[in-house]
Amino acid sequence: MPFKLVDSKGKVGKKVYFKGEYDRSEKKYLCDDAQDMWGFGKYVKPKQKVFVGFEY
Numbered sequence: 001m002p003f004k005l006v007d008s009k010g011k012v013g014k015k016v017y018f019k020g021e022y023d024r025s026e027k028k029y030l031c032d033d034a035q036d037m038w039g040f041g042k043y044v045k046p047k048q049k050v051f052v053g054f055e056y
Contacts, residue, residue: 002034002056006049016056017042 016034
């Protein structure tokens with residue numbers, strides 16, 4: 001399911017991500033950027049607020 005990150009002020013980001021694998025050493029999820037063709041992702045904490053109410 002695609003999602004966008006929400007910052008601490010409640011602003012929804014523009015980039016779309018997909019949830020990836022949980023990395024136990026980092027204690028975070030490695031999420032893939034939908035527009036990145038090389039597959040580099042971003043580590044996201046499990047308690048990070050996300051926005052899913054949009055059409056992709």
